[in-house]
Amino acid sequence: MLSDSAPICDNSPVMPNDNTAQSLDYGLGLLLRRAQAAVAGDFTQRFAADNIRAAQYTLLRLLRDRPGLAPTRVGAALGVRRTNFVPLFDGLERRGLAERRRVPGDRRAMALFLSDAGEALLLRLEAVAAAHEAEFTARLGSSAARTALIDLLGRLERDAEAGA
Amino acid sequence: MLSDSAPICDNSPVMPNDNTAQSLDYGLGLLLRRAQAAVAGDFTQRFAADNIRAAQYTLLRLLRDRPGLAPTRVGAALGVRRTNFVPLFDGLERRGLAERRRVPGDRRAMALFLSDAGEALLLRLEAVAAAHEAEFTARLGSSAARTALIDLLGRLERDAEAGA
DNA sequence: TATTGTTATACTCTATAACTATA
DNA sequence: TATAGTTATAGAGTATAACAATA
Secondary structure (H helix, E strand, O other): EEOOOOOOOOOOOOOOOHHHHHHOOOOOOHHHHHHHHHHHHHHHHOOOOOOOOOOHHHHHHHHHHHOOOOHHHHHHHHHOHHHHHHEEEEHHHHHEEEEEEEOOOOOOOEEEEEHHHHHHHHHHHHHHHHHHHHHHHHHHHHHHHHHHHHHHHHHHOOOOOOOO | EEOOOOOOOOOOOOOOOHHHHHHHOHHHHHHHHHHHHHHHHHHHHHOOOOOOOHHHHHHHHHHHHHEEEEEHHHHHOOOHHHHHHHHHHHHHHHOOOEEEEOOOOOOOEEEEEEEHHHHHHHHHHHHHHHHHHHHHHHOOOOOOHHHHHHHHHHHOOOOOOOOO
C-alpha cells in the first residue's frame, strides 16, 4: 500500500521560486543541470539573431586559435563525438563560415579552417559573448567568484574516464 | 578566401586530455556543460542496474519529502515542464513505485505519492547516490569546496527569467 | 476565460553500427 | 587490421499546440 498517513493534498508553494530541489540539497547533479540550463538559455537567446548555437560558437573560436585541426580532435575538445561533429561543421560550411581541406600527408585526413567571413562573424559574436559572460559574472558577484567557479568545475572532470 | 597564411595541417595533440576548450577559457557555458556531462555520466552508470534516471531519483526523493504535491509543482522543482513530466512519472507508476491520487477539493488536480515499494527502493538508491556524491566531493578536494561550488551554482540561476 | 492534466508531435542532442577510402 | 571521415538511424531530452474536464 501507500503512505496513508501522509496528507492527502499538499499544494502549498514549495519554495519562493519553486526551486525546492536547490534548497533541499538534492545533489550536485541537479544543481549543475539547472545552472547549465540557465547559462545555455541565456546564450541561446543572445545568439538567436545570428542563428549560432553554443557549440558552433566554440567551434569558430577553436578554428581561429588552432587552424588546421582534424575534425576528430576538434570534436573531442568540444565534447562532441566525431559522428555528431559532421552536421555541426556542415552547418558552418554551408554558410561559408568555415571549410574542410585535404591534407597532403594523409589522404584520409581533413584539416579545418575558418573563412574570412567566419572570422568577421566571429568578431561580432565575441562582443555578444562578452555581454553573456558579463551577465553571469555579475550574478556570481565578482570576477574572483567566476575564477573560483571555473576552477571547481574543472576539478569535476578529472578522472572522468578512469575506472573506480 | 580563407586564411592562406595558416598552416596546412596541425594535428599535434591539442592538450593532454584533448580538453583544449577548458584551458583556453572558452567560456563558462562550455565548462558547465562538460562538468555536467561528467557528473551525469557517473550517475547514469551507477544507476543503470536499477534502471533509474537522474530525474526519476530526484522525483522519488521529492515525493517522500513532500508527499501529495501536484505534478506541475514537482515538475517545476525538477526543471521539467508539466507536459514532459507525464511520461517521467508514468515510468515510476508502471513499476509500482509511485502513484497519482485524486484530490477532494479540486476535481482537476492530482496529488503524487510514493508507494512502499518506492520507499524501499529509494533507501537502496540513496546509498548509491551517496557514493556518487562522495566521488565528486573527492574530486573537488574537500567538503568545503563542494559547499562553495553549490553556492556559486545557485547564484547562476538568479534572475534566470527576468528581462534585461 | 483560466487552470490542471494530458496527448500528440517535432526538434535538438546524443549514441551505435556500419560503410568508404585510405594507412 | 586499424584509422579518419562519413552516413544512417535510434534514442533521449526538450519544445509547442491543442484538447477535455473543471474552476
